[in-house]
Structures are given as structure tokens and as C-alpha cells.
Amino acid sequence: MTLTQSTNNALSSLSAVSEQISVVSQNIARVNDANATRKVASVVTTAGGGVTIAGISRTANKLLLDTYLNANAGSQTQTVINTALDQLQNTVGDTDSDTSPAALISKLNTTLQSYSATPQNSAVGATVVTAAQELADSLNTATATVTSVRNQADSDIAASVSDINSLLSQFQDLNQQIVSASNSGRDITDALDARDAVLKSLSSEVGIRAVSRDNGDMAIYTDSGVTLFDKTARKVTFQQSSNLSANSVGSPVYADGVPIAGTPHMMSISTGKLAGLVEVRDSIAPTYQSQLDEMARGLVEAFAETDQSATPTLPAVAGLFTYGGGPSIPTSATVIPGLAGSIKVNANVDPAQGGNAELIRDGGISNPGNPAYTYNTSGGASYTDRIQQLISNIGVARSFDPSSQLQQTASISNYSKSSVSWLEAMRQSSSNEAQSRQTTADRAATSLSQDTGVNLDEEMTNLLSLERTFQASSRLINTVDSMISTLLQAAS
Amino acid sequence: MGLYGVMTTSVSGMSVQSDRMGTVADNIANINTTGYKSASTEFATLIAEGSVAEYVPGSVSTIARRAISQQGDFTYTKSPTDLAVSGNGFFMVQSDAGTPYLTRAGNFVPDSAGDLVNAAGFKLMGYNLLDGSSSSVVNSAAGLQVVSTSGLGMKATPSTAGKFGVNLPADAAVTLAANLPSANAATAEYAGKTSLVTYDNLGHQVTLDVYSAKTADNTWEVTVYNAAGASASGGFPYAAGSQLSTQTLTFSPTTGALASGGPALSINIPNGATFSLDVSKMTQLAANYSPQTGADAPSANGSPPTAVDRLEISNEGTVTAVYADGSRVDAFRIPLATVSSPDNLTAISGNVYATNKESGDLQLGTANDGGRGKIISGALESSTVDLASELTSMVQAQRNYTANSKVFQTGTELLDVLVNLVR
Numbered sequence: 001m002t003l004t005q006s007t008n009n010a011l012s013s014l015s016a017v018s019e020q021i022s023v024v025s026q027n028i029a030r031v032n033d034a035n036a037t038r039k040v041a042s043v044v045t046t047a048g049g050g051v052t053i054a055g056i057s058r059t060a061n062k063l064l065l066d067t068y069l070n071a072n073a074g075s076q077t078q079t080v081i082n083t084a085l086d087q088l089q090n091t092v093g094d095t096d097s098d099t100s101p102a103a104l105i106s107k108l109n110t111t112l113q114s115y116s117a118t119p120q121n122s123a124v125g126a127t128v129v130t131a132a133q134e135l136a137d138s139l140n141t142a143t144a145t146v147t148s149v150r151n152q153a154d155s156d157i158a159a160s161v162s163d164i165n166s167l168l169s170q171f172q173d174l175n176q177q178i179v180s181a182s183n184s185g186r187d188i189t190d191a192l193d194a195r196d197a198v199l200k201s202l203s204s205e206v207g208i209r210a211v212s213r214d215n216g217d218m219a220i221y222t223d224s225g226v227t228l229f230d231k232t233a234r235k236v237t238f239q240q241s242s243n244l245s246a247n248s249v250g251s252p253v254y255a256d257g258v259p260i261a262g263t264p265h266m267m268s269i270s271t272g273k274l275a276g277l278v279e280v281r282d283s284i285a286p287t288y289q290s291q292l293d294e295m296a297r298g299l300v301e302a303f304a305e306t307d308q309s310a311t312p313t314l315p316a317v318a319g320l321f322t323y324g325g326g327p328s329i330p331t332s333a334t335v336i337p338g339l340a341g342s343i344k345v346n347a348n349v350d351p352a353q354g355g356n357a358e359l360i361r362d363g364g365i366s367n368p369g370n371p372a373y374t375y376n377t378s379g380g381a382s383y384t385d386r387i388q389q390l391i392s393n394i395g396v397a398r399s400f401d402p403s404s405q406l407q408q409t410a411s412i413s414n415y416s417k418s419s420v421s422w423l424e425a426m427r428q429s430s431s432n433e434a435q436s437r438q439t440t441a442d443r444a445a446t447s448l449s450q451d452t453g454v455n456l457d458e459e460m461t462n463l464l465s466l467e468r469t470f471q472a473s474s475r476l477i478n479t480v481d482s483m484i485s486t487l488l489q490a491a492s
Numbered sequence: 493m494g495l496y497g498v499m500t501t502s503v504s505g506m507s508v509q510s511d512r513m514g515t516v517a518d519n520i521a522n523i524n525t526t527g528y529k530s531a532s533t534e535f536a537t538l539i540a541e542g543s544v545a546e547y548v549p550g551s552v553s554t555i556a557r558r559a560i561s562q563q564g565d566f567t568y569t570k571s572p573t574d575l576a577v578s579g580n581g582f583f584m585v586q587s588d589a590g591t592p593y594l595t596r597a598g599n600f601v602p603d604s605a606g607d608l609v610n611a612a613g614f615k616l617m618g619y620n621l622l623d624g625s626s627s628s629v630v631n632s633a634a635g636l637q638v639v640s641t642s643g644l645g646m647k648a649t650p651s652t653a654g655k656f657g658v659n660l661p662a663d664a665a666v667t668l669a670a671n672l673p674s675a676n677a678a679t680a681e682y683a684g685k686t687s688l689v690t691y692d693n694l695g696h697q698v699t700l701d702v703y704s705a706k707t708a709d710n711t712w713e714v715t716v717y718n719a720a721g722a723s724a725s726g727g728f729p730y731a732a733g734s735q736l737s738t739q740t741l742t743f744s745p746t747t748g749a750l751a752s753g754g755p756a757l758s759i760n761i762p763n764g765a766t767f768s769l770d771v772s773k774m775t776q777l778a779a780n781y782s783p784q785t786g787a788d789a790p791s792a793n794g795s796p797p798t799a800v801d802r803l804e805i806s807n808e809g810t811v812t813a814v815y816a817d818g819s820r821v822d823a824f825r826i827p828l829a830t831v832s833s834p835d836n837l838t839a840i841s842g843n844v845y846a847t848n849k850e851s852g853d854l855q856l857g858t859a860n861d862g863g864r865g866k867i868i869s870g871a872l873e874s875s876t877v878d879l880a881s882e883l884t885s886m887v888q889a890q891r892n893y894t895a896n897s898k899v900f901q902t903g904t905e906l907l908d909v910l911v912n913l914v915r
Contacts, residue, residue, distance in 0.1 A: 002878035004523070005565050012568070046871075047578060048565040179818040180801050209782065211789045215818040219789060221686075225658070225781040230790070231689040232697065235726065257701065257719070257726025258685050267684060267781060487883040491890065 005048065007480050012050035013473040016043050017466050019053045024463050027454045034445070035197035037452040039189050058189040059452045060196070062212065068444040069199060073207035073223065073271035075441040078434035080156075080276030081284065084149055085427040088288060101142065101295055102416035104135040105394065109413065112391050115360065120381040125357035132320055132345045139296050143246060143341035146289045150244045153281035158240040160274050161253060164205050168220075168233035171198045175218055175229070182216035192216075202228075207271030224267040226258045246289050247337035250281050284426070290404040291419040292340035296323065297330050298400065298412040299343065302393040304329050305363055305373045317366040317373065320390075322346045327366045333399035333408070361387055495910070497540070498903040501549040505896035508535055511554040512889045519877040526611065527597030527843045528875035529560045530882075560845065561834045564596070564873040572803055573600045573608055576873040579865010581828025584633050584856070585614035585844060592617065592633035593844035594829050594837065594854075596873050606642030612842030615639075618811065618824040632854065639824045644800045644813045647821070648695025650765040651794030654688055656702060656714075656757075657773035657784035662748065664706045664781075673703035673715040673728070674738040680728040681705065684781030687719060691794040692764030700736065700759065700792075702769075710743045710751075710776065716759055716769070736760065737769075743776035750774050767792070795819045805869040809859040827856045828864040 023041045030036035037058040044054040097103060108131040115124045174195040181188045195218070199210055207223030220229040228234050234256040241250050252262030253274060259265045261278040269275045299321045307314040317327040324342035347353040349365045359365045363375030363386050376383040397409050406418045515531040522528040534555045542548035566576050575583065575598030582594035593614060600608040600616050608616040617636035619626040622643050627635035664683040671681045682705040690698050699719035707713050719726075721734025741753035755772035773788040783790050798815040805811050809826035831837060832852030837845035847854050860866040 003880045004878050008565055008567065008874065046566055046568060047868075050566070050568070052568040176816070180814070180816045182818060209785075211783055211785050213789050213791050217791075217818070219783070219791070221783050223780075225684050225686065225783060227685075227687045230687065234687065237726070254726055256685065256687050257722055259727075266682065484879060484883070487880060487887075491883055491887045 003480050003483060007477055009048070009050045010473040010476040010480070012046070012052060014470060014477075016041075016051045016053055017470045017473070020466050021463070021470075023056060024459050024466065027459050028456065031454045031456055031459075034449060034453075035193055035200065036454060037189070037193055037196075038454050038458075056187045056189055058192060060192065061448065061451045064444070064448045064451055065196060065199070066210070068441070068448045069203040069208060069210065070223075070271070071437070071441040071444040072200065073203045075434070075437040076204045076273045077207075077271045077276035077279070078430060078437045080273050081279055082427070082430045082434040084153065084280040084284065085423070085430055087149055088145065088285070089423055089427050099138055100416075100420055101135065101138050101292070102413065102420050104131065104138050105299075105413045105416050107131050108135055109391060109394050112360075112387055112394075116384045116387040116391065119361050119384050119387060122358050125360055126351050128360055129320075129345060129350050129355075129357050133350070135299070136321065136343050136345050139292055139340040139343050142292050143289065143338070146285050146292065147244065147246060147341075150250070150281050150285045151241075153277045153285070154241050154244055154250050157250070157253060157274060157277045157281065158238055160205050160277060161236050161238040164202065164228075164236045164274070165233070167198050167202045167205070168229055168236070171195060171202070171220070171229055172233045174198065178216045178218075188216070203272065205272050206274045207269055222255060222260060222267070222269050223271055224260060224269050226255045226260055226267050226269075228255060244281075245338060246286075246293070246341055250278075253278065287403075287405055288419075288423060289337070289340070290335045290401065291406060291415075291422070293335050293337060294400045294404050294406075295412065295416050295419065296321075296340040296343040297336060298398060298415060300326070300339075301329060301332065301398060302396075302412055303390060305366055305375075307372050308363065308375055308377070309372050314372050318346070319363075319365045320346060320349060320360060322366075333401050335401040335403060360390070495903050495906050497549045499900055501551055502896045502899035502903065504538075504551040504553070505899070506893055508533070508552050508554045509889045509893040509896060511556070512885065513893075515556065516882050516886045516889065519882050520879070523875055523877045523879060523882075525597075525843065525875050526599050526872045527564070527595060528877065529558050529562060529564075529596070529839075530875070530877045532557045532559065532885075558835060558837075558839055559876060560837055560839075562876045564876045566868065566871040567874050568871050570870065571601070572805060572869050573602065574598060574870055574872050575600060575805060575826075576868045576871040577828060577859075577865045578868055579828075579863065580830050580834065581857075581859060581864035582830070582834075582845070584617040584636055584827060584829050585610065586617055586633070586638065587614055587842075587844075591846075592636070593840065593846055594831075595842075595844045597843035599872055602641050606640045606644075608639045608641075610843075612844070614842060614844055616826065618809070618826040621810075621822045621825055628856070633829075633856070636827070636856075637824075639811060639826060641800065641803065641813070641823075644821070644823055646797045646799050647795075647815065648691060648693070648797040649793070649795045649819060650693045650695075651690035651698075651761060651767050651792050652765045653768050653770070654690065654790070654792030655770045655773065655788060656686070656688070656790050657788030658684065658686060658704070658775075658790065659779055659782050659784065660684065660704055660706070660712055660743070660774065660776045661781050662710075662743075662776050662778045666708060667705040669707075672705050672707065672713055673717075674713060674735065676729050676735060678723075678729050686783060686790050688769075688790055688792045690761055690764070690767055690792045691796055692761055694763065695795070695797040696763070697796060698761050698764060700761075700767075700769075704781070707740065710745050712741045712743070712776070714739050714741055714753075714757065714771065716757065718762060736762075739771075741771065741774065743774075748775045748777040805867060807860045807866040807868070809867045826859065826867060828859045828867070830855050830857070830864055 020041045023039050039058050041056050042054045043051050046052050111128045111131040115128050118124050174191050177191045178188050209221045211219045236255045238253045239251040252259040258267050260269045300318050303320040304316045305319040306316045316329050323339050330336050346365050348355045349359045351357050364373045375386040395411050397411050402408050512533045515533050519530045535552050538551040540548035540550040585595050586592050597610050599611045603609045616639045618639040620637050626637050667681050671679050673680045673682050682703045684704045686702050688700045692698050701717045701719045703715045705713050715738040716736045717730050718734045721731035737757050737759045739757050742751045744751045757769040759767040761767050795817045798817045800813045801816045802814050810822050811824040813821045813823045836850035838848050857864050
């Protein structure tokens with residue numbers, strides 16, 4: 001051990017400390033970055049007693065990261081579903097709200113009862129028409145809302161797919177950097193952090209499994225096992241529909257040529273925003289739409305007019321309520337997609353359109369010129385039989401399509417109430433589920449950050465000890481310097 | 493001889509001390525020269541013939557020494573081509589004229605031609621592992637070539653082997669024969685698909701679509717297609733000739749492990765090598781279709797055309813070119829040379845040494861083997877000069893020189909006395 005070597009060792013310590021300080025400074029600077037992990041410069045002793053920085057490593061935890069990726073994907077699915085249900089529920093309202101179809105059906109019922117008390121008063125007849133008009137409008141609006149929710153989901157799917165593709169191409173760049181720099185001693189911790197951040201963003205869009213391979217390489221599969229990334233990014237494709245209507249189905253999402261969501265699907269994903277959006281577009285919204293369609297079909301059926309001739313020969317036709325396919329009555333217990341969008345009050349009975357509101361009392365709405373459908377054959381102003389029949393029709397149990405997921409036999413007013421409670425129950429359970437999944441995701445994020453994130457206290461303690469080392473090494477150089485000057489003085 | 497003898501002796505004393513000062517000056521000047529070995533002086537007496545009755549002062553002569561075998565300390569750098577030897581060996585280098593020399597100065601950098609040249613301009617020599625053109629000649633540097641990165645152009649490695657470790661869902665529905673992926677119908681159904689990237693001879697990417705479909709309980713069909721032939725949507729039906737392989741695999745109903753059909757699928761990659769896809773780690777358990785993790789994860793070797801990203805030099809002296817995709821190719825092996833008496837080597841400008849009769853013959857061998865020491869990449873061997881001992885030597889030389897000059901001065905004064913006798 002010579003004096004020169006002592007100086008060299010002190011110098012190596014100074015340079016190691018300055019590198020460690022720079023790592024500490026990076027850590028401190030990123031204390032608020034959720035994706036930053038704690039970097040550690042590993043110091044090794046070299047032959048001769050000096051020190052050098054062997055490399056910079058980071059505190060990573062693949063297991064916790066995987067847990068977070070799963071929890072985050074699950075939470076995103078439910079959040080998306082919850083948002084869509086909220087949107088449906090807000091516009092459609094509940095049974096108490098006077099804008100919901102259920103409330104408007106009972107309002108129509110009330111006005112019919114008032115009309116049956118004073119059948120000679122055509123102004124009361126007009127209130128029945130107004131109530132019917134409101135009901136038809138509310139079904140039309142609800143259909144428009146459902147359609148817009150589906151279209152929104154469809155365009156969100158397109159956005160999500162384009163996000164996935166751009167995240168995958170970012171991942172490809174970072175993965176290439178990492179693979180080529182691994183084992184080189186180069187500092188790749190920032191690239192690793194960035195790659196993990198991409199994985200986190202990706203897990204919001206679609207449920208993923210990340211598989212680590214040799215040389216720091218990583219492959220990504222969907223939660224259903226479809227390859228998203230293996231050396232190169234796979235294409236995720238989706239054809240956005242220009243305008244989804246109640247009777248059209250959106251296109252499926254393909255990843256690596258496999259349909260992963262939508263119809264048809266082969267290896268369908270179960271989590272991530274994408275899964276939630278497809279669920280909203282292809283299952284939740286269409287089911288609610290079919291309930292609305294069934295309600296509308298029930299109304300057309302309840303207010304239908306039959307042939308009043310002694311020997312009925314003509315088929316029943318749509319009365320107060322008609323629709324795009326009128327005047328014939330739609331088949332019982334079968335959903336006609338989009339019927340709720342086209343239901344309307346027959347112009348023949350609407351005073352605003354030059355019709356006659358008294359036709360409600362007298363019948364013959366479908367064709368005032370055809371006496372076969374006229375109930376009030378005598379033309380008496382106090383005829384209430386038809387009105388009473390209509391009131392009982394609203395209350396009578398009828399068959400509904402089982403695909404609407406509500407009871408198959410119910411009165412039209414009960415059916416509409418069940419639909420509201422179905423939506424409310426869906427919203428409630430999905431909100432609870434979203435909350436619990438959000439909690440799981442938050443917990444996973446917290447434990448990931450606690451395990452791998454930067455702890456300011458720890459960094460400050462390190463900083464202090466590094467400062468001491470630096471001072472001691474400088475002191476050593478100072479001492480050797482004064483020893484050499486003593487020698488130089490001896491030589492003079 | 494008398495007084496004249498005293499004067500000549502003291503002059504020789506002054507002369508050797510100035511030689512010693514010379515080594516001190518040289519050493520201090522080279523205190524930061526990489527690979528420098530400190531010089532020192534030893535002295536030998538020259539005895540004049542005399543008799544008991546008369547003392548004839550002799551003289552002293554200098555023998556310059558270089559402590560070439562002394563190990564210097566290491567300074568660590570960030571460059572992988574900075575090399576140091578920890579042990580007895582020397583790097584073989586050659587001058588511009590092509591003369592081989594030994595050196596410990598390992599501050600090499602690639603020059604414009606890709607040759608590794610040290611600060612003094614000497615080129616590092618080694619065995620070429622790329623084409624095996626170097627021959628090994630006993631006791632000579634004749635078979636060595638200049639270590640150069642110029643031969644390391646772009647390269648593509650065709651894929652030859654891969655692993656396909658996935659779990660097949662035991663409870664999947666049985667696929668109808670007409671809908672099996674091997675039938676290549678638009679209506680094809682399958683329980684899982686994984687795609688693997690492989691490379692052909694020229695480094696074109698060939699993506700293999702591997703489909704698994706259940707044909708009966710515990711029996712599966714694995715079919716491999718070339719993704720280039722896929723339909724517009726990326727799936728079935730594939731263009732004719734895209735099917736590369738199909739194989740029926742059976743799984744044990746008790747363990748879920750592969751029972752027959754393995755252990756590997758042989759696939760002829762279009763314009764590429766024969767690719768062996770190891771399916772032995774496939775399982776059939778009551779879980780989702782999922783790729784295995786860890787060592788069994790689906791993967792394939794091979795690489796697209798990539799350029800050299802950096803060089804790595806191992807302790808054994810193997811120069812490995814690391815390509816941008818992470819693949820490694822051993823390009824050169826740097827041998828270490830030893831001689832039986834390194835301290836007797838002839839020092840030549842530029843921190844290099846030449847062998848001579850005293851040093852013994854050159855012996856070449858692999859580093860980290862047979863006492864030749866190991867090569868440390870990213871480090872340099874510092875000069876062995878110690879400032880404190882040099883300054884001490886300097887003070888000693890100064891005092892000794894003064895003492896010799898005093899003897900000379902006294903001799904002159906005595907001669908003066910003698911001359912003044914005849915007045």
C-alpha cells in the first residue's frame with residue numbers, strides 16, 4: 001500500500017460517492033412519480049482496495065406488479081360498465097320520476113280513468129292523447145339514449161384499440177432497448193420503469209399477462225392467452241360502426257387474428273376497459289333496449305283495435321299507439337328491435353295533427369273511415385265501454401319475450417316497473433363491484449409503491465452517510481498531500 | 493594511482509547517482525502512464541588491481557532495472573475495450589511496421605478501420621474466432637491477427653429452435669373435424685392460438701400461428717400456419733401452402749402432462765432453417781388457455797439483421813460482439829504472453845517490451861489459465877511508480893552526489909597543495 005495508491009483509492013471512493021449521490025438525486029426527484037422505482041447503485045470493492053460502481057439496479061417486484069395489472073384491469077372493466085349504467089339510469093329515471101316510461105304509463109292510466117268519468121268532455125280526451133304522446137316520446141328518447149350509449153361504447157372501443165396499438169409499439173421500442181442493453185452494465189433502469197408504466201397503461205385497456213424471458217425480454221398475452229407482443233407487437237384491429245342502431249350488432253375486436261371480444265369471439269378477454277365496453281355495447285345496452293321494445297310492443301298490443309263486426313273477419317290493428325311496422329299488430333312475446341324508437345301516437349287521434357281525441361272513446365283510430373273498428377256504434381257521448389276496456393288492457397297480464405331478462409308474463413305497467421328495477425339493481429350491484437375492485441386495485445398500487453417506490457426518509461439517510469464518506473475520502477487526500485509536501489520540503 | 497584515482501572514483505560515483513536521478517526523473521514523469529513499470533538502479537563495484545601495501549580506488553557502475561513483473565493498481569473506466577491484466581501475462585501488440593511486442597498498456601480504442609489500437613499506437617492481436625483463420629504457432633506471434641471489429645457486419649440468425657409451453661384447457665369443447673384448424677376452413681374453431689416470431693435465412697420475420705384444438709378427450713391437434721398467408725382479418729382461411737405442420741398430441745388424464753406426439757414439432761420455415769418447436773412442456777389442466785411463465789414460456793431463437801451494438805471482453809480474453817437484439821457472437825480471443833524472466837525484457841518506447849535472450853522465449857496461452865492472469869475489461873493498469881519512494885530516492889541521490897563531489901573537491905585541493913610545493 002503506497003501513498004499513491006491511497007490517493008487512488010480515495011479518488012475511487014469520491015467518484016463512487018458522486019455517482020451514488022446522482023442516483024439519490026434521481027430518486028428524490030421522482031418521489032412523486034408513481035411509476036418510478038427506487039434505484040440503487042451497487043458498490044463493489046476492486047482489486048487494490050478501491051471501490052467502483054458495478055451497476056445501477058432497481059427495486060422491482062414482478063409478483064406485485066402482476067397483481068396490480070390484474071386488479072387494475074378488473075377495476076377498469078367495472079368502472080366502464082358502471083359509467084354506462086349510470087348514464088342509462090340518469091336519462092331514463094326511476095319509477096317516481098315523472099319522465100320514466102313506468103310513471104308515464106300510470107299517468108296514461110289516470111287520464112283514461114278521468115276520461116271514463118267524463119267521456120263527453122273532449123278536452124279530457126285530449127289529455128289522454130297528451131299523456132300517450134309523452135309516453136311515446138319517453139320511449140323514443142330512451143331508445144335514442146341506449147343507441148347513443150352503444151355508439152359511444154363503439155367509438156370508445158375504437159379509441160381503446162388505437163391506444164393498445166400505440167402502447168404496444170412503445171413497448172416494442174423499450175423492450176428492444178432493454179434486450180440490447182441487458183448485462184452490459186449500462187443503466188437500463190429508466191427503460192425498465194418506462195416499460196412497466198406501459199404495462200400499467202395497457203392493463204387499463206385490456207387484461208394482460210406479462211411473461212419475462214431471457215435477456216430482460218418480455219412477452220405480453222391477453223388474459224385469454226392471445227399473443228399481443230412477442231419480439232414484435234401484434235396488430236389489434238377493430239372496424240368502428242358508422243352508426244349502430246337498435247337492430248345492428250357492432251363488429252368484433254381482433255388481436256393477432258383472433259376475435260377476442262364481440263360477436264363472434266373465440267378467446268374472449270374478461271377484463272380491461274375493452275371487455276367492459278364490449279359488454280355494454282353487446283349485452284347490457286341491447287338487453288335494456290329489448291325491454292323498451294317489449295314495453296312499446298305491449299302498448300301497441302294493449303291499445304289495438306279489433307274488428308267489431310258481428311262476424312269479425314278483419315285482423316286486429318294498432319290503435320292509439322302505432323309504430324313503423326303498423327298498422328298490423330306485432331307477434332306476441334317476440335322482441336322487435338327498435339320498436340320503442342318508432343312508437344308514436346296515431347295522428348288520427350291527435351288534435352294537434354288534425355285528429356279527433358274522441359276516437360279513444362269511440363274506437364276506429366286506425367281508419368276512421370272503416371266502421372268495422374268502431375266500438376261506439378250508437379255514437380252516444382257517454383259511451384265508456386271502450387275506455388274501460390283500455391284501462392283493463394293496461395292492467396291485464398300479457399306475454400313478453402324471455403330474452404329481455406324480465407318476467408315472461410306481466411301487465412304492461414308491472415313490466416315497465418320491473419325494467420326500472422332491473423336497471424337499478426344492475427347499477428347497484430355494478431357500483432358495489434366497481435367499488436370493491438377499485439379498492440383492490442388501490443391496495444395493489446399502494447403495496448407496489450411501498451415495495452418498489454422511493455422513500456424520502458431512506459434517501460435522506462443515505463445522503464447523510466454519503467456525505468460523510470465523501471468528507472472522509474477528501475480528508476485522506478488532504479493528508480496524503482501534506483505528507484508528500486513534507487517529503488518535497490526534505491528534498492529542497 | 494593516488495589522488496587521480498580518488499578523483500576518477502568520485503566522478504564515477506557522481507555519474508551513477510546522476511543515473512539514479514535519471515530513473516527518478518523518468519519514474520516521476522511517467523507516474524500517470526498506463527502500464528508503466530518503474531525503473532530503478534542497482535550499482536556494482538569495479539575493483540582496481542591493488543596490493544596490500546597500496547589501495548587503489550576502483551569505480552562504480554550502474555545496472556538499470558525495470559520491475560516489469562510488478563503488478564500495478566487498477567483504475568476503472570467506462571470503456572469495455574480498456575483492458576488490464578491481473579497476473580503475469582502481457583498483451584500481444586504490433587507496431588505499424590508489423591513487429592510484435594508485449595505490453596501491459598491496455599488503453600485500446602477502435603480506430604477508423606475498426607482495429608483496437610492503444611494510446612501509443614500499437615494494435616492488439618488475437619486469434620480470429622469468426623472464421624477460424626488464425627493459426628497457433630509455438631513461441632511466436634506469427635499466427636495472430638489484429639483484433640478488429642471490421643469483420644462484424646450486419647448479421648441475421650435463422651431460427652432453429654423454440655419452445656411452446658402452454659396450458660390447454662382440459663374442459664374445452666371438442667371441435668368438429670370439419671372445423672379443425674388443420675382443415676383450414678373459414679369456420680375453424682380452436683381453444684387457443686399463440687403466435688411466435690421466427691426468422692428465415694435472410695432475417696425476414698416469419699410469424700408462426702400455432703393453433704390448438706381439442707379433437708377428443710385428452711387428445712389435441714396442434715397446427716402451425718405461416719401468418720403471412722392469413723386472411724384479411726388475420727385468421728382463417730389461410731392461403732394454400734401456409735400450413736407448415738400439424739400434429740396430434742395426447743395428454744395423460746392423471747397428470748395432465750404430454751403423453752405422446754412429442755417432444756417436438758419439426759417445421760420447415762419458408763426460406764429458412766428447419767425449426768424444432770419443443771412441445772414437451774405443454775400441459776392439459778382444467779384452467780384457461782395460458783402460456784407458461786418462466787423458462788417454459790413460448791419463445792423462439794434467431795434474430796433479424798442487426799448491427800453490432802458493443803463489444804464485451806471476458807476474463808478469458810474472448811471478445812464477444814453483442815448485437816442490438818442481444819445476441820452474442822464470439823469474434824476474437826486475446827491470448828496472453830509470458831516469458832520466463834519478464835524483468836529482463838527490453839523496454840521500448842510506447843510502453844512495449846521486446847523479448848531477448850535473457851528474458852526467454854515468448855509463450856502464448858489463454859488468459860485466466862496456467863498462471864497467465866486474467867484480463868479485466870473496463871480497467872487500466874496504473875503506473876507502478878510510488879511518488880514517496882521516488883522522492884526518498886531523489887533525496888538520497890542528491891546527498892550522495894554532494895558527498896561524491898566533496899571527495900572530488902578534496903582531491904583537487906590536495907592536488908593544489910602538491911602543486912604549490914614546487915614554488
